[in-house]
Amino acid sequence: MTIVVTRRHVIATIASSSVVLCPAVLNAQTVPEPDWGEVPYDKPLGETQLVEVAAGPAEVDVSALQAGEVAVIARPTDDEEYAATGMIQYIAVLRRTDDQIAFGAENDREGTVQDPRFFVVNLLCSHRGKAIGITGNPDAPFACTDRRGRHGSIYNSVGFGIAGASEDEFLSIPDYTLTANGDQVTVAIA
Numbered sequence: 001m002t003i004v005v006t007r008r009h010v011i012a013t014i015a016s017s018s019v020v021l022c023p024a025v026l027n028a029q030t031v032p033e034p035d036w037g038e039v040p041y042d043k044p045l046g047e048t049q050l051v052e053v054a055a056g057p058a059e060v061d062v063s064a065l066q067a068g069e070v071a072v073i074a075r076p077t078d079d080e081e082y083a084a085t086g087m088i089q090y091i092a093v094l095r096r097t098d099d100q101i102a103f104g105a106e107n108d109r110e111g112t113v114q115d116p117r118f119f120v121v122n123l124l125c126s127h128r129g130k131a132i133g134i135t136g137n138p139d140a141p142f143a144c145t146d147r148r149g150r151h152g153s154i155y156n157s158v159g160f161g162i163a164g165a166s167e168d169e170f171l172s173i174p175d176y177t178l179t180a181n182g183d184q185v186t187v188a189i190a
């Protein structure tokens with residue numbers, strides 16, 4: 001069964017006053033702040049918009065995403081790698097803006113992107129496996145939810161660490177297949 005992403009699942013990443021995310025995160029942007037207030041430490045930001053699927057292979061229709069928007073898929077797993085995220089694998093599907101597509105053309109790791117318009121990535125910090133949040137900043141869309149002490153990793157739109165403990169490291173890429181048929185785009189995760 002294909003799960004269809006609707007507008008209620010969408011997390012907008014283009015910073016604007018209408019973005020429904022924690023203001024502390026939007027303000028933080030690319031600067032790791034020691035105190036981000038009420039922002040959760042263990043779950044992706046925007047978790048109320050999660051696209052929840054059952055354990056095992058899943059297919060998600062992401063056609064509703066507009067450029068600059070993200071859908072976050074949440075899937076239970078028994079893989080201990082996800083212990084710090086409550087045994088949930090969080091996967092982001094970012095529909096890139098034109099600027100992000102151009103940046104990806106220069107910076108994507110070979111073999112990690114199947115369609116330049118979409119970036120599919122595990123929201124699992126490469127430092128100690130905490131959940132990664134969606135920041136609202138198109139230049140640095142992903143940030144670790146753990147911002148204490150020597151954590152605070154921030155990643156750019158190709159999933160490369162640009163600050164914090166994971167600087168110069170990449171987020172991992174899930175095993176997925178993206179299929180585009182006209183306006184219909186589906187992501188199948190193995």
Ligand code: FES
Nearest residue numbers: 125127128144151
């Ligand atoms: S676990 Fe993400 S920065 Fe440490």
